[in-house]
Amino acid sequence: MKRIAVDIGGTFTDCFICWEDKFLQTKALTSHQNLALGFNEAIDNACAELEISRQKLLAEVDSVRYATTLGTNALIERNGPRVGLLTTFGFDSTVPLSRGRGYSEGLPDEEAKDLSRATRPDPLVPIKYIRTVKERVDYRGKVLMDLQEEQTRTAIRELVDLGVQAIVVATINSVENPTHELRVQEIFEEEYPPEMLGSIPMILSHQVVGRKGEYVRTSSSIVDAYLHSTMYFAMSSLEQNLRENGYTKPMLLVHNSGGMAQLNSTDALQTVHSGPVAGIHAAEELSKQSNMDNIVCGDMGGTSFDIGIITKGGEKHYDFNPVVDRWLVTVPMVHLVTLGAGGGSIAKYDSVFNTVKVGPMSAGSDPGPAAYDRGGMNPTVTDADLLLGYLDTKNYANGYIKLNMRRTYQALEDICDELDIEEIEAAKFIKSNADGEMASGLTQELNRQGYKAEDFVFLAYGGNGPLHACGIAERAGINRVLAPPYSSVFSACGGAGLNQMHIHEKNVSYPFFHKNLQAIFSDFDGFNSIVEELEVKGRNDLIRQGISEEQIKYRVELDMRYSIQKMEVSVVAPKTRLESSTDVIQLIETMNADFGSRYGEEIVSPESGVWVGTVRVVSWVELPALKFEDMTPPTTKISTPKPVAYRDCHFVGLEGAQKTPIYDGLALQPGVVIEGPAVVNPGATTYLVEPGWRLESAAQGAVWLLKQ
Known part of the structure; x- marks a missing residue:
């Protein structure tokens, strides 16, 4: 197996390479002006280890998988094209009005609750770029009014004359009849x-979204159109870069649904948040292969902290109406919560509460934290970590970046003056607040999904995950932390193990149990015809990418709810067709078990009626997966290696400096046990064992951090 997986983040470009029996992890600073530069540099770092040329590496690999935040950045910076909208006559205010709480979507909780300052985001399609066409289709797909073609031609000409660079067509009920x-x-x-x-x-719009819901379907299509040209030209230039360096196969793009596809089978909207989603997939594989239930993932990079949940059996959670930036969309997306807390998050004095506020703004990769000595003037979480003694100025990111302690002191001056404290206390404030915010995000997300934090293992990865893992877990009430293999590039590692996959779905209204009629659903032919229709779409997607029909697999999922409840759960059907009432009853029982475990047995109420709102078909081709070994710490312990140095470190809650042993990569040998406080720096990342915690090394370089 020879694969390259790359995850472009806001600060670093992470690269994971499978080269037969070797696995390499490298990093380079993200080159936002030309993503290919950072990509090439990360590849060259791996080539130096393999002692081969970039051309030879790219000529021999089976695939290149690419995850990017380019779409997310385009939305944040509002640098997309001028988009026009064509919609049904009378519905031209649907997008400007959004929904009742449209002003709050995508905002932090404290801002969403501030009704006195509530404003809607600047629209991606201003009203002057909206035109209507005269036509009408009812909710069943029946044509009530034919399309008025001459009026449609006029509307199109008006948009083109206004200089639009992309056009969205979103007519009413087009998912039922797209004619x-x-x-x-x-x-x-x-x-x-x-x-x-x-x-x-x-x-x-019907090609972007298969669900009903006029506003969310239209907003999804607008976001897709807004990102289309940015993604197309960026990905095309990256693909051209691959061609120039000897790679001749199609480039694969990671989707936020947890799969991947070729460029010609990818909508721009599907790439948003694709990097963190790849990390969730790696966690899912680790959960399955290690028989490890209940994992909460925390990907702490340079710009953000991304949270995901894996429950029993390696089942990840999906959002089917996620918020992208400030826009509610309706596409299947692996559920993530993103906080503006990373190594590059900027700390500043908060005059209202007389404290230090961390994030959400980030120093990024250019100029980066002040310690990078690249022109950054603002203090960041990384600067605090350096000042507290956790980071090695000469061996940070495998020595790729030399840290400047003097710049860190200078950056903290303003905070110290405002609070009248020393730099060490300011750094403790920054670390404590950053850890507290991430811990709060973890516990809130677990509680929202009906889980308790103490029942979960915290999977800490990303460049800064193992460094802050103990502090986050302590605040969240979690006693077990696992820093997985290849933790600093774990999301890129996940990209290397993805399958080619497409998801298609359709809204339905099926009473699996009708309360008033006291009847079990029996329209098996109607249900099976919808499944067949969705399978055909997925099959065509994959065949277009060169996959043979015999390789394609299918999975049917149903969004189900009780008549008296608004909450839905997604249930995986044991088979792809319904043949009898027994199959329906089995699905209801599965729903009852899932609903009860998440929200409480007392509100399980199938007697009130059970309804299916969405039928979803996942079509995929299974590719060889990455193999994770058993993550259990060995029962046979080996002697702890001698520290390579000692350094004065400072910890939140403890006065004064603590003489702390520093270990190198030898401490990651399976069977090693180290009592905190300690710092382990194998080069790629830094593991901080805080006082009251214990490190136990497991297979493949994985590390357990356990509360004593």
């Missing part, structure tokens, strides 16, 4: 052939 959206596209191509207008994209 009118398809005809609008034909008219557009008749009016403006490609050789005349160029490559202006037209996005049809």
Whole structure:
């Protein structure tokens, strides 16, 4: 197996390479002006270890998998194209009005509750770029009014004359009958052939989203159109870079659904948050292969802290109406909660509460934390870690970056003056607040999903995860932490193990148990025809990418709820077709068990009626997965290696400096046990064993941090 997986983050470009029986992890600073530069540098670092050229490496690998935050950054910076919208006559205010609480979507809780200052975000499609077409389709797909073609031509011409660079078509109930959206596209191509207008994209909403819900379907399509050209040209240039360096196969892009696909089978919206999602997939594989239930993932990089949940059996949670930036969309996305807390998060004085506030703004990679000595003037979490003694100025990120302690002292001056404290106390404030914010995010997310933090293992990864793991876990009430193999590039590692996959779904309204009629669902032919329709879409997606039909597998999922409840749970069907009432009853029983374990047995109420709102088909081809060994610490312990040095470290809650042993990579040998306080720095990342904690090394370089 020879694979390359790359995760482009806000600060670092992480690279994980499978080269037969070797696994390499490298990093480079992200080059935002040209992503290929950081990609090439990360590859070159691996080539130096393998003693081969970049061209030879790329010519021989089976695949290159790429995860990016480019789409997320484009939304944040609002540097996308001018987008126009065509919608059904009378519905032109749907997007400007959004929903009742549209102003709060994507905001932190404290801002969302501040109704006196509530404002909606600047629209991606201003009102002047919205036009309507006269047509009407009812909720069953029946055409009530034919598309008025001459009026449609006029509307298209008006948008083009206004200089729009992408057009979204979102007509009412097009998911039931897309005839009118398809005809609008034909008219557009008749009016403006490609050789005349160029490559202006037209996005049809029914092709982006298979669910009902006019606002979320339209907003999803608008976000997709807004990111389309940015992603297309960036990914095309990256693919061209691969071609120039000897890679001839299709480039694969990681999707936020937990799969991947070729560039020609990827919507721009599917790439948002793809890097952290790849890390969730790696956690899922580790959970399955190690028989480890209940994992809460914490990916702490340079810019953000991403939280995900893996429950019994390696089952990850999905969002089907996630918020992307400030926009509610409706695409299947692995559930993530992202906090603006990373190694590069900027700390500043909070005059209201007379304390230090950390994030959400980040120093990124250019200029980066003050300690990077690249022009950064603001103090960050990394600067606090350096001042507290946890980081090695000469061996940070495998020696790739030399840290400047003097710059850190200078950056902290303003905070120290405002609070009238010394630099060490300021650094403790920063670490304590950052750890507390991340711990609060973990516990809130677990509680929201119906779980208790003490029942979970905290999987800490990312460049800064193992460094802050003990502090986060202590505040969250978690006693067991696992820093997994390849923890500093774990999300890239997850990308190396993904399958090619597509998800298609359709809204339905099926009473699996009808309370009033006291009847079990029996329209098996209708249900199975929908499953077949969705399977055909997934099959066509994969065949288009060169996959043979025999390789394709399918999984059916149903979103189910009780009649008296709004909460839905996603249930995986044991088989892809319904054949009898027994199959329906089995699905209801599965739902009851899942609902009861998450929300409490006392509110399980199938007698009130059970309804299915969505049928979803996952189509995938299974590729060889990365293998994780048993993560259990060995029962046979080996002698602890001697420290390579001692350093004065400072810890929250303890007065004065603590003489702390420093270990190198030998401390990661399976069977090693180290009592805190201690610092382990094998080069790629730093493991901090805080007082009251114990480190136990396991297989593949994995590390357990256990509360004593």
